Amino acid sequence: MSSLDVICEKIHNGHGPRWERGGICVACVVEMMDRSDVSVVRKRAALVSVMRVDAVRELLYCEEERRVNFISSLLRTLFSAVDSSLLDQTIQVLLQVTLDIPNQAFLLFILDQIHSRWTDGQKVSLSSLTFLGKLLDAHPALSQTLTSSRLCVLECVCSALLVSDEEVKVSVCYVLFRIWSFSAAVQMLPDTLRQRMCVLLLHTLSNTHTTALTVNCLGVVKQMCQYSDVVCVLMNLNDGGENPLSYQPLPLILKKLLLSAQDSLQVVSVRCVCAVLIHAPLRFSSSFIQADLPGETLI
Numbered sequence: 374m375s376s377l378d379v380i381c382e383k384i385h386n387g388h389g390p391r392w393e394r395g396g397i398c399v400a401c402v403v404e405m406m407d408r409s410d411v412s413v414v415r416k417r418a419a420l421v422s423v424m425r426v427d428a429v430r431e432l433l434y435c436e437e438e439r440r441v442n443f444i445s446s447l448l449r450t451l452f453s454a455v456d457s458s459l460l461d462q463t464i465q466v467l468l469q470v471t472l473d474i475p476n477q478a479f480l481l482f483i484l485d486q487i488h489s490r491w492t493d494g495q496k497v498s499l500s501s502l503t504f505l506g507k508l509l510d511a512h513p514a515l516s517q518t519l520t521s522s523r524l525c526v527l528e529c530v531c532s533a534l535l536v537s538d539e540e541v542k543v544s545v546c547y548v549l550f551r552i553w554s555f556s557a558a559v560q561m562l563p564d565t566l567r568q569r570m571c572v573l574l575l576h577t578l579s580n581t582h583t584t585a586l587t588v589n590c591l592g593v594v595k596q597m598c599q600y601s602d603v604v605c606v607l608m609n610l611n612d613g614g615e616n617p618l619s620y621q622p623l624p625l626i627l628k629k630l631l632l633s634a635q636d637s638l639q640v641v642s643v644r645c646v647c648a649v650l651i652h653a654p655l656r657f658s659s660s661f662i663q664a665d666l667p668g669e670t671l672i
């Protein structure tokens with residue numbers, strides 16, 4: 374067997390040569406992804422071969438049922454694997470499939486499959502969010518699909534800002550950044566979800582102490598500040614009020630970061646302050662001047 378051969382002797386019997394291309398049995402590849410008795414190393418090697426040999430992917434795509442089976446097995450791996458190298462390779466192959474078959478219905482199928490897993494007791498995992506972020510990089514117009522016909526997916530993404538895992542929240546911010554970087558998508562975003570995103574981001578910023586999450590959150594806030602109506606919402610959210618989520622006002626958050634010891638946080642803070650002030654300098658500068666914790670003087 375050469376290093377490129379992918380034939381799984383446990384399951385290959387009966388597959389026949391019509392499934393083979395360049396030493397790789399497509400039927401074996403699809404079946405081995407779901408088997409717990411096939412090692413992670415072998416599964417990863419099979420996916421590497423799928424990426425290397427175009428003829429294998431063509432054979433995988435040529436019938437709809439086979440294509441759907443393959444994608445479904447990759448998505449199951451995305452949600453069940455724990456090995457990071459297998460997850461990375463699975464994400465690469467999933468992305469390659471969407472580039473090989475640039476078809477809106479196919480992208481919707483993938484979004485729906487992910488959403489059904491998220492709402493079927495499987496958590497909004499880091500790997501699924503990472504994949505969604507990369508999918509938006511590869512297909513920017515998909516942002517508009519999320520804010521129009523697949524709001525349920527976006528709502529699940531936003532809810533993941535309430536989990537405790539900060540790596541997951543960083544990935545959520547990446548997805549939101551892509552959404553807010555695509556103006557056609559922002560136009561379709563309902564006011565209720567805009568408001569919810571504002572509250573969730575302030576809540577996240579008020580409760581994190583990690584630089585990575587703070588920087589990613591502020592990256593989204595800065596993108597949101599391109600829109601004057603959103604700036605008004607962000608600047609008028611005061612202290613949580615009747616909202617069950619606690620948060621600090623944006624001027625106070627930004628002022629604290631400006632006075633932090635870290636250059637990177639000071640820089641993102643200044644950028645956000647400028648992005649706010651450009652809309653109404655007089656009105657919003659007084660909000661920044663007056664922002665103080667009770668009994669605490671910041672400047």
Ligand SMILES: [Zn+2]
Nearest residue numbers: 385388398401
């Ligand atoms: Zn086989």
